[in-house]
Amino acid sequence: MEREEAIRKLQESVGEENVLFSDVDLTLYGYDASLEKGRADAVVLPGSTDQVSLVVRLAYQEGIPIIARGSGTNLSGGTVPVRGGIVLHFSRMNKILEVDIPNRTVTVEPGVITLDLQTMLLKQGFLYAPDPASQKVSTLGGNVGENSGGPHCLKYGVTTNHVLGAEVVLYDGTVTWIGGKNPDNPGYDLMGLIVGSEGTLAIATKIILRIIRAPEAIKTMLAIYDSIEDASNTVSAIIAEGIVPATLEMMDHVVMEAVEKSVQAGYPLDAAAVLIIELDGLKDGLDRQAAKVLEICKRHNVREIQLARDEAERARLWAGRKGAFGAVTRLRPCYMVCDGTVPRTKLPEVLNQVMEVGKKYGLLIGNVFHAGDGNLHPLILFDERDEAEKNTAMKAASEILKICADAGGTISGEHGIGIEKLREMNFIFTEDDLETMRKIKRAMDPKDVLNPGKVIPN
Amino acid sequence: MNLVKLRKFTYEEVTRCNRCGFCLPSCPIYLVKGIESATPRGRNAITRAVIEGRLQWSGEVEKSIFSCLGCGACTANCFPAIKTRDIVFRDRECLVSEGIYPKIADRLAQYILEEGNISNENNEERAEWQELIKGIPEHYFEKEKADVIYFVGCVASFFPLAQKIPASMAMVMEKAGVDFTVLGGQEWCCGYPLIGAGMPDKMDALIKHNVEVVERIGATKVVFTCPSCYHTWKHFYPSGAEYLSASEFLVELLREGNLELKPLDVKVTYHDPCDLGRNTGVYEPPRKVLSSIPGVELVEMEKNRQLTTCCGGGGNLEMVEPELSGKVADLKIAEIQATGADVVVSSCQQCLRTIAGRARRRKIPLIVKDITELLAEAMV
Structure with a gap:
């Protein structure tokens, strides 16, 4: 199908004003908060599950990549359209649909801002616990996609521990429910599979979250x-x-x-x-x-x-x-954050090694992190306009992740793999592991239209 | 302004934007439109892409850059404090050089340069508001020499809804025995609308004229009820006089004990105008004026002082996209209503017009007053 024809079909599905395709729009939907860049072919602002379904069905039929995103604050290129395609921006689907205090759940659309939900709940004495540092702008759909963590996740658990169910749109546009208000569901834990899959397996259009009493x-x-x-x-x-x-x-x-x-x-x-x-x-x-x-x-x-x-x-x-x-861009213009996680007892040793990497490459590194989880966030500071320095920073970042992996840790605590850490996946997974993941991806998205090129290296 | 200059002034600044997105929830335009080109982050990215040759100046760029309120809320919420407002105003200069800008700005510039005001009115009619004052002194507040100049501003001079502001301010100063004058037809637009329009190079004649008038009158102080005039004078006007916003000046009068006030039994909330608060740093004086009136109870909005939400009237948006400006006013009105106050008080004729105008169109019962008006009501 020609691009013009596809855009016309999208406009029919969601309304003309909700399809963006100017040069400016396609450039601006090509970034997230990482250093990765891409370019979309069109941007769609869906207003309902049905509209999401129509757009996904079209993408499936035509083999067009489809990338779901919220506020675009993710840190590993997860929502960057590296192979072009349609970006679904959920800013219009931002309603809190139900607060069910007796069952301790809320049902939200994916574009709800995390802090907006938390502020509303706190007034009633309740808490949605996961608190990514970006909570005042991040969306709950994005949190589900990335399985976001935050300072309070040490005690309360990360996003996946708080997602009970979701209405999802599958690769071909089919709408279905996974999980629900029940605390436990029989069969495979499909919800667990989808949370943190970075939009590569399904797109959530309604989310049921667990809430708890705010601490006394x-x-x-x-x-x-x-x-x-x-x-x-x-x-x-x-x-x-x-x-x-x-x-x-x-x-x-x-x-x-x-x-x-x-x-x-x-x-x-x-x-x-x-x-x-x-x-x-x-x-x-x-x-x-x-x-x-x-x-x-x-x-x-x-x-x-x-x-x-x-x-x-x-x-x-x-x-x-x-x-x-x-704040660190007050010191140097850009930063790269390494989201490695290590067993807590290894923290002093690994932090020393991280600082050694900085010294070795002559790079300033700042540390701010979830120490209780052993989840490091070394911030490598540099200027991305200096190609040589950028390459050095990326090399240093990779080395830091290797150090974490070698210390018995892993390469991402909460920021996801996206495209930024594809190369490092083999630090922690064997080729067999990766092939198993590819099989899951093929089973859930046979034509590879859902956020292709992310999470699993080819 | 051209690309070379744009690069010099803004490239380091926009490069420090790492797209964290913390500006998004503070930008009223994004809250209304929900698209990336309506975000401060997006405007920074556009500027950087143009500098780096990845985007060209275009009508689409114009739409994003001219839909900024210049309210500065993004910078207040930005950890590296990137000054997107300044960046946007420089972008506008470039767009004007390229001929890609809202053509209504040409008319505005023409009115300002030919008539001395934004309204295409005979500038001698600036004093229309004086008709609202009963028993006005014979000199009509227009003197050849005075210690204080009250610079009324275009909007308060020519828009009926705002004319009560100079009427109140003049009465308060008169009762307090201040030796002051207004400039009548000798007051020319301060030039602020030209900054917002991307044409600051056209301000020179205005600045020169207004400064000459101040010197001729020999005033030591110039007082403003318009925060944008005040902000513009503070940043661009080289005269020996001291510049004070109305509330700063009123606090002085109150301190000297020159005003006798009776109680007003009213619950108010205060809206910080962007150009007075965030962009010039005047937060407490208006609150001091309010607390000096017996019986006035102040309840703050959830977002106040440096975090305040713009009324929707900033950055020439009302002229370029009135409906968008109105939708921003809806956000503001909702915040005001959440306080349960009887009256919203501001210290800006533009905020007053935007908020009151929108409320009236939407049939929302809302009482909007300028701080000078409330003070005038409390005068014995």
């Missing part, structure tokens, strides 16, 4: 260290003690400097590292738990611990943490 009490502490090693050891010691804080986040001095230039979060600029430790739960016992944490911190040479005195102070501490990625 919260204590947020900033633990300040003169050495990264002491901070890292504190992390594994806290977990080893059997305490599961709501968060255990670490930031080093490079990142703190950038954040303080952006907002006055109150981070100490002369420290080597800080931990943001948050405890939550029932009021009773929280003080005892805090005392225990304090004691562990002291045992590992903490310089000082500050307790957030009120909600405003807590919000300030978190604002700094959540904007950390963006």
